[in-house]
Amino acid sequence: MREHLIKTRKSVARGLLTVVLLAGSVVALAAIELNRLSTPELSSRYKQLIQEYRCPKCQNQNLADSDSPISIDLRREIRRMLEEGKSDREISDYLVARYGEFVLYRPRLQHSTYLLWLGPLLLLLIGAVIVVLVIRRQARPIQAQEEISQAALNPAEKARLQDLLAEPNASASIAKGDNASQYGSDSSP
Amino acid sequence: MARIKLFIPLFIFLVLAVLLYWGLGRDPSAMPSALVGKSVPAFKLPALADETSMLDASLFQGQVSLLNVWATWCPSCRVEHPFLMELAKQGVPIIGLDYKDERDKALAWLADYGDPYKQVIFDPQGTLGLDLGVFGAPETYLVDAEGRIHFKRVGVVDARVWEQDFAPRYQALLDGETPVADPNDR
Structure with a gap:
């Protein structure tokens, strides 16, 4: 009985450790990219924008979740445009011009989306x-x-x-x- | 009236069945290119074979051509390569875009397997790729003599895809070349 309890505790501890380590790695990854932006406002806009665009290659992930090369490129482009002072609309126009309406997780209100x-x-x-x-x-x-x-x-x-x-x-x-x-x-x- | 109402669930079922069946047959990764109907974006990039010679979009002026995006890291490009050789032999002008690749490896690839390209644009940063909306190699574009993109295929072009999607459009562009230049000559 006692051994059993110890075993359970051990496995619980191991599970917790895994979760904490995994969470830590995600935070670190996000922080590295966010640190590359000059102001906190840009960082928060960036965080929101990459949630709203879909990775063209891996179709059920957004740019924030995806680690495919194309998502990394697009995130870099979005950071560049944010630093250049582009508006959200200009950034989405840029992406739509290249990858089509498809990349927008929040489609625009127009005759094809009524x-x-x-x-x-x-x-x-x-x-x-x-x-x-x-x-x-x-x-x-x-x-x-x-x-x-x-x-x-x-x-x-x-x-x-x-x-x-x-x-x-x-x-x-x-x-x-x-x-x-x-x-x-x-x-x- | 009451009789007809009994059939409403059946009717809804039939409509759903048809829609779902139609959905099954569709390729979810097939996307219309945002660039179809537009010109090849402006660029200034070195040639793969000679880094001092700079290429730009005028490369696509004057002949109907294919733009093929490839890279040595792309296994499907290896699959596609023999058919590109065949097309080149048939006289189809193919412009290559070596996408996010290393020059040495790319040159070795062309030396080993053959070079189907009239010219290869070297794009290690993927900047032209980004402007084209490339998200994975291989991709193949059909470009007319004025440099406008008419069709895009994501994935391997083989004999079946060529016959089905490219050949009719390619032929139409070839036939249309003179009339576009001189409408009275039709």
């Missing part, structure tokens, strides 16, 4: 319309049933129904009266 941007909204609207239709459909049969049951009563019955609905203790008095007529006749000779 469906992409507005599609979810459209689906939401369609869903809302369906919900409204279903609710209306469910509400209608209850009304219709009431109308039908009322139509089946003759005028006297209708009047009595109105009375019953209007008087709060109507049901109690009816019950009493019914009892009297039913049992009273039997008990009194």
Whole structure:
């Protein structure tokens, strides 16, 4: 039992060490590149920009995550343009001119991407319309049933129904009266 | 009406099935080049064979040509090489772009396997590659006599790709050459 515990502790410690070392290496890698920028503002813009562009070679990674040669080149180009004082728009124009709209993880709003941007909204609207239709459909049969049951009563019955609905203790008095007529006749000779 | 509604799930299923089937057949790595329809970007780079002679985009003026991006570190380029030799033999002008490579190795490669190129641009930093939107060798561009890019292929060009994608466009450009220069001659 005790040996088992020690073993578990050892493996936990080893796991933690691995995690810490790995995390350290990532931080170090990021820091090396960030240090190459002259101001903290540029560094933070750089950090954000490389998240938003896709590596052309490894298609499911952004420039920040990818270590392929082309991503390293593109990161270097982005750093260069940032130092030259280029705007975010100019940088994305530069990349789009070479690698196409494909590199943008946040596509621009234009006629080819209307469906992409507005599609979810459209689906939401369609869903809302369906919900409204279903609710209306469910509400209608209850009304219709009431109308039908009322139509089946003759005028006297209708009047009595109105009375019953209007008087709060109507049901109690009816019950009493019914009892009297039913049992009273039997008990009194 | 109620009957038709019963078929809505089937209809949705069919639409999805068609879309997904169509998606299966597509090559996810195939991307349209942003440069198709534009000119080869301006550059000033040395020739591979002679570092003192500088080349620029005028290299692509005057003849329909292929621009082939290659490097000695690229195994697929080795696969592609024999077919480029064949094309060169057929008289197709090929301009090479030696991309992020070392001069000695590249020269040794051409000496060993043969040189299909009319001229090779030496681009050790990958600057022209970056302007072309190259993200991996080999890549092959079809360039017209005015230096405009008409088609781009990422990956190996072999006989099948040539017949299917390049040959018709290449022939059309060759046939169109005179009419573009002189519209009355058509």
